[in-house]
Amino acid sequence: MTQKLPHKDAVIIGLGWTGSILAHELTDAGLDVVAIERGPWRDTGTDFSIAYAQDELRYRIQHELFLRPAQITVTFRNNARQTALPVRTWGAFMLGNGAGGAGVHWNAETWRFLPTDFVLRTHLTQRYGANSLPSDMTIQDWGVTYDELEPHYDAFEYLCGTSGQAGNLKGTIQQGGNPFEGPRSRPYPTPPLKQGYGHALFAEAAVQLGYKPFPQPAGNLSQPYTNPLGVTLGQCTYCGYCEWFGCANYSKSSPQTTILPVLVRKSNFEARTECEVTRVNLDNTGKRATGVTYVNAAGGEFEQPADLVILCGFQLFNVQLLLLSGIGQKYDPNSRQGQIGRNFTHQTLSTALGFFDKDKYNFNPFVSAGAIGMCIDEFNGDNFDHGPLGFVGGGYLGQVQTNGRPIETTAVPPGTPAWGAKWKQALRDNYLSTINAGGGVHASFYAYRDVYMDLDPTYKDRFGRPLVRLTIDFHDNELKMSAWLTDKYAEIMTRMGAKQVVKHPRKGPYDVTQYQTSHLCGGAIMGDNPGNSALNKYLQSWDVPNLFVQGASAFPQNAGYNPTGTVGALAFWSAAAIRSQYLKNPGPLVHA
């Protein structure tokens, strides 16, 4: 029997980055807030202790900190002619679990998107003509602009203590920063990280080739920092165990190190962990959310009534909850009607390995950090002329090698036997002198009519709910882009002095076993009217105005950057709209 709990002002589903930010903002506004989190509480000292956090087998290979597919997974197929099958263990993307969400295990690359990324269709159409885009490409403008988001990017970076070098301060280009970035109102809160040998060598080669390299903006902090909430982070120690791992050193920006210590002390906040929300409840008009239903660790079912419902889960699960709760119209790729599940995107990752002379080069690849690295942005977004190239989109290129962990990061030259004495010799001869930056080319993934999410007809989760079905493949535009960008990257690697450069451009079909970042986007996108989006520019549901949906599920398509900076900025932007407009006058913030 479902037990009905006392009413709350707001219920937040998921206590990762966006859930923490929204909970903090709404409790500051005086609301009584409960956050319901599927995973366990996560504490630095206990869950990623300095005594054992550096364990590649446990955390990277065996996914200790991640969601278990046994609890919930997705199904996958390349196209609608195939039968989707369940993802039985993670491969192409990794899903966080527990308090802090993906903010626990991320590398902490903290980028802003380009101003043109937010007006993508308008910009590309104006520059290249209405017929320049493939007919099945469904990219669109976001409904929010860079200028509107700038103060909120700033708020997220100052919450995190992001280490970087400004490239554009209020319109003035700054030496050593990214000259292509949008204007920022003030410098990064902390200076850039130091760079390792391979990272510095990349920057030297990039300068020789006429590019303007800059340090990657990092949430691994270059120095101790106390954020506006009074929470202090430590200095990164370049331990080389960042992505897939929790930071034992309190030096990676995460909800644990920036916001949760303050949030949980508030008398008007409560978190319930190991509780999974199974649906958002609507009243009989279908236009108002009355709260959520969830199941706790013991299997008990509860109804939590609330005036305001805020979905702060991972992209996949925000969209799944909308589909399962019957909110909005599900997307149909044939008629192109419906918004929920549409414009699902990922990232287009590629790289080139550089093998260097071991007697001359020692990169100490294990001396590194999650968001260390030197990058160039000449080939991101529309920073370059796509006219003659036959594709749109782009990405940053960088020597962003984060680690030298022996299982994952050892690389041997092509032609080396997979085992035996020659394999051992090649491992030894190349470990210290190879550059192996998995995300060296970090590029966009634009939206298409036939890349989408819906509910699987066959496979169910442990509660018997249909899993989300992903239908996704690469399109020619992205594959052409990847080949072209990877060539540019390989040129830099060659200029660095590599004796052998091995290119790995992204090839189709999309493979759910090949890691490609965990940057899944779209499915419940934002826009300027209910005919092209699930959410308005404040992340408010067009269909159910007391429901807000945070996170990358709102991205109409994915840009050539890591998404978390933009996810954080959108959360602050949405929270500000709720505080300054919605709470005074609950209802639609944009009238369709």
Next chain:
Amino acid sequence: MALALSAGAARGAIVKGGLPWKPGAADPPTAAVGEGWRYFTPQEGALVEAFVDRLIPPDQLSPGGKDCGCAIFIDRQLAGPQGRFEGYYMSGPFQKGTKQQGPQSPMTPAQHYRKGLAAFDAACRSKFSGKSFTQLSGDEKDQAIKGIEDGSLKLENLDGQDFFKLILKDTQNGFLADPIYGGNKDMASWKMIGFPGTHYDYRDWIDRHNQRVTLPTVAINTHPNWTS
């Protein structure tokens, strides 16, 4: 305000009033300890030891896979949650999909080894006049391994190439993982490649470009922070 973390209560764990931090709480790894096999039969264990010693042969660079503990590593993994695919989505229907859809077999690693080792040894006996893999010369062992690597040596009712990939991956994982799991004894592989291990603080080294790090190699349970 009282600090609260009430697990198992009516609503699951409730966090309210402060961080639910407990002094001394820890979640350390489970070390592979003790002698003998936990999952393998003695015959299987001997076969795996012989196999891993060809994948990682003893030479001047390092001890072989057997002396590094790779077979012990695999055995302990198979006896634990990894051997059961714990945490994997294991609901049916199980259907063969495309390569891009990833593994779809209901067979767990523990079952895969049991079946694979028997089928591999049977294939060796029929190819090498009744001799078990462990009785073969070094060259013959390599021939047999290459046979399942390239698909020329067929196994009965089992894809030999899949089995080869499984045992190769597990052997290399054991060789390169932290020694606490039973492989990589004395950090042999880390010393071989020049990885100084789990130091946790390389601030003194980040801008010493192109210099070999001279710190001693350490692992989780040889690190000064290890107290278990």
